[in-house]
Amino acid sequence: MALIEVRDINKRYSVGDVEINALNGVSLDIEKGEFIAVMGPSGSGKSTFMNILGCLDRPTSGRYLLEGSDVAGLGRDELAAIRNRKLGFVFQGFNLLPRASALENVELPLVYNGLPAKERGERAAEALKTVGLGGREKHRPNQMSGGQQQRVAIARALVNNASIILADEPTGNLDTLTSAGIMELVARLNMESNITVILVTHESDIAAYSKRIIRFLDGRILSDAGVVTT
Amino acid sequence: MMDIPSTIKISLRALRANKMRSALTMLGIIIGVGAVIAMLAIGTGASERIEEQISSMGSNLLMVLPGATTSGGVRMGAGTQPTLSTGDADAIRKDCPAVEYVAPVHNGVAQVVYGGQNWSTGVTGTTASILKVRDWPLVQGRPFTEDETRSAAKVSLIGQTVVESLFGGINPVGRIIMIKKIPFMVVGTLDRKGQSMLGQDQDDIILIPVTTAQKKLFGASFPGMVRIIMVKAKSAGDMDAAEKQIVELLRQRHRIGQRQDDDFTVRNLTQMMRAAEQSAKVMTLLLGAIASVSLIVGGIGIMNIMLVSVTERTREIGIRMAVGARTWDIRMQFIIEALTLSLIGGVVGIVIGISGSGALSALSGWATAVSLPSIALAFGFSGAVGIFFGFYPAYKASLLDPIEALRHE
Ligand SMILES: Nc1ncnc2c1ncn2[C@@H]1O[C@H](COP(=O)(O)OP(=O)(O)O)[C@@H](O)[C@H]1O
Ligand SMILES: [Mg+2]
Numbered sequence: 223m224a225l226i227e228v229r230d231i232n233k234r235y236s237v238g239d240v241e242i243n244a245l246n247g248v249s250l251d252i253e254k255g256e257f258i259a260v261m262g263p264s265g266s267g268k269s270t271f272m273n274i275l276g277c278l279d280r281p282t283s284g285r286y287l288l289e290g291s292d293v294a295g296l297g298r299d300e301l302a303a304i305r306n307r308k309l310g311f312v313f314q315g316f317n318l319l320p321r322a323s324a325l326e327n328v329e330l331p332l333v334y335n336g337l338p339a340k341e342r343g344e345r346a347a348e349a350l351k352t353v354g355l356g357g358r359e360k361h362r363p364n365q366m367s368g369g370q371q372q373r374v375a376i377a378r379a380l381v382n383n384a385s386i387i388l389a390d391e392p393t394g395n396l397d398t399l400t401s402a403g404i405m406e407l408v409a410r411l412n413m414e415s416n417i418t419v420i421l422v423t424h425e426s427d428i429a430a431y432s433k434r435i436i437r438f439l440d441g442r443i444l445s446d447a448g449v450v451t452t
Numbered sequence: 453m454m455d456i457p458s459t460i461k462i463s464l465r466a467l468r469a470n471k472m473r474s475a476l477t478m479l480g481i482i483i484g485v486g487a488v489i490a491m492l493a494i495g496t497g498a499s500e501r502i503e504e505q506i507s508s509m510g511s512n513l514l515m516v517l518p519g520a521t522t523s524g525g526v527r528m529g530a531g532t533q534p535t536l537s538t539g540d541a542d543a544i545r546k547d548c549p550a551v552e553y554v555a556p557v558h559n560g561v562a563q564v565v566y567g568g569q570n571w572s573t574g575v576t577g578t579t580a581s582i583l584k585v586r587d588w589p590l591v592q593g594r595p596f597t598e599d600e601t602r603s604a605a606k607v608s609l610i611g612q613t614v615v616e617s618l619f620g621g622i623n624p625v626g627r628i629i630m631i632k633k634i635p636f637m638v639v640g641t642l643d644r645k646g647q648s649m650l651g652q653d654q655d656d657i658i659l660i661p662v663t664t665a666q667k668k669l670f671g672a673s674f675p676g677m678v679r680i681i682m683v684k685a686k687s688a689g690d691m692d693a694a695e696k697q698i699v700e701l702l703r704q705r706h707r708i709g710q711r712q713d714d715d716f717t718v719r720n721l722t723q724m725m726r727a728a729e730q731s732a733k734v735m736t737l738l739l740g741a742i743a744s745v746s747l748i749v750g751g752i753g754i755m756n757i758m759l760v761s762v763t764e765r766t767r768e769i770g771i772r773m774a775v776g777a778r779t780w781d782i783r784m785q786f787i788i789e790a791l792t793l794s795l796i797g798g799v800v801g802i803v804i805g806i807s808g809s810g811a812l813s814a815l816s817g818w819a820t821a822v823s824l825p826s827i828a829l830a831f832g833f834s835g836a837v838g839i840f841f842g843f844y845p846a847y848k849a850s851l852l853d854p855i856e857a858l859r860h861e
Contacts, residue, residue: 278774278854299778306776317771317858321465333458334776378775 224251231284259429262438310379312389325359369400481797484747489805495736497819510586550694555582577665593640604663611655751837758845770857790842798834
């Protein structure tokens with residue numbers, strides 16, 4: 223049983239009279255501990271695919287098994303619980319709470335997990351240390367560089383021991399040097415903690431950190447240049 | 453589930469981020485709660501004042517006045533024709549079983565002098581029963597006796613205002629005062645009763661025997677004439693029976709035929725006061741209800757600001773949903789935020805309402821009374837307003853689509 227099993231997924235949007243098939247029969251398996259880069263031109267369905275994997279959205283048809291259980295029939299709150307415990311998100315625009323400190327941002331998933339305040343603080347501080355931001359607990363997002371903000375976002379994705387990190391163009395807003403730092407951090411987490419990483423990027427040198435590259439075109443998988451062990 | 457302290461912390465931070473806006477939103481609640489407290493204080497104050505007056509007037513009180521209420525279809529003012537006498541008063545006491553005490557009253561205004569002091573006051577000719585009828589104890593001395601009443605003795609009981617005006621610090625009992633230049637001995641002083649419902653000073657009074665008043669001070673159109681007969685029924689339940697018995701007896705004594713109207717009027721004073729008390733309570737309710745409208749307007753202000761806040765913070769809501777906030781986590785966050793606004797506003801409003809009603813009674817002289825239940829009511833009401841008007845924005849926020857919320861700029 224693979225960590226993620228996707229079978230013949232379709233996602234259709236209708237805007238007025240026009241029907242858009244954002245995903246057209248996508249099927250694939252992802253094993254625990256993989257490091258996958260998702261590539262493809264703009265509008266090819268990468269973000270749509272990531273949102274479905276991240277339980278933020280539901281496919282129009284097809285099956286999505288996460289750790290062997292079907293996600294399709296789950297309600298809003300059950301999906302929220304899965305996002306909270308199993309998934310961590312890293313976005314292009316960081317998506318941190320602007321008025322909250324780094325520590326409070328990292329704590330957020332633990333708040334919704336119902337952890338007591340003391341334990342939350344300890345685990346969040348630990349996660350900040352892991353991403354190299356020990357001592358910056360009190361900083362607000364606007365007091366940090368883009369690279370540092372993205373590290374806070376990664377700490378937030380890690381803090382609840384997520385088994386999968388989903389990153390949609392995490393280096394899209396960062397310069398080359400900072401991007402490399404972020405990618406090294408992500409690669410280290412994948413190696414050392416065996417966290418599954420699925421990452422969307424346009425740049426081949428970013429994709430080079432991964433072990434498997436999936437290329438999308440017009441909502442279909444164009445190529446899957448990796449080794450799938452079944 | 454998210455814990456309450458974290459939720460409150462988040463709410464306070466959001467409210468602090470827009471201080472001016474939060475303060476203005478609270479102002480609506482502050483005014484509403486302040487108005488509710490002040491209006492209830494005015495109403496409660498009026499009720500309490502009436503309650504006091506009822507007990508100062510004496511309980512189970514009936515008043516018999518000369519003259520008909522209606523006379524052949526023409527309204528006649530009660531008390532216009534002299535038709536009542538001390539004989540009527542005696543008969544009521546003897547023949548009406550529901551009556552406990554009877555006191556005839558023949559009164560007027562007279563100049564009173566003691567030493568160099570001069571005072572114009574109400575002089576009431578009556579019997580010692582008046583003290584029973586009106587539940588009016590003496591502070592010093594004794595009531596006048598039946599002998600003194602029969603013999604038209606020149607004795608008097610004086611009220612506290614008269615004591616203060618004429619005697620200053622001296623003990624008045626045993627002294628001689630001049631009423632219309634006639635010497636009267638002071639045999640006792642009356643306990644303080646305060647203002648009447650019409651604002652009269654009930655302590656500005658001198659009681660003398662009714663016979664003395666008739667023969668020596670105010671005269672009488674016919675022998676034994678009195679202006680009023682005060683009656684105390686045996687109990688509250690006997691009031692109606694007493695009234696009926698008095699009417700029957702007086703019709704007989706005054707020889708009034710079947711078709712003729714009464715030449716006297718019986719008033720149930722206690723009932724009148726209760727009616728006044730009732731209307732004060734209704735007034736309290738009305739004032740409170742009107743003030744509540746402003747509290748509801750304040751609540752609409754909260755709803756308005758919360759809706760704006762939800763729109764402004766759509767992205768924040770998306771982030772929270774992405775990391776695992778459930779429907780009720782989001783809902784609670786915004787409800788608690790609305791509740792925080794309304795409760796802080798409520799507390800400030802209570803303080804302002806209390807000091808406002810204090811200032812009002814100082815300026816206008818109205819009696820106001822801030823009651824604990826009214827504070828609890830206003831506080832509870834402001835909380836309910838927060839929850840009620842916070843719910844819709846919170847509900848809207850909780851139904852946002854996480855992806856669209858995250859994309860929101
Ligand atoms: N909410 C939506 N409503 C309508 N069309 C959408 C929506 N989201 C995405 N699409 C369309 O679906 C297609 C795939 O979009 P997306 O997954 O964002 O592409 P990518 O991330 O690869 O650039 C695009 O044609 C886009 O316009
Ligand atoms: Mg995209």
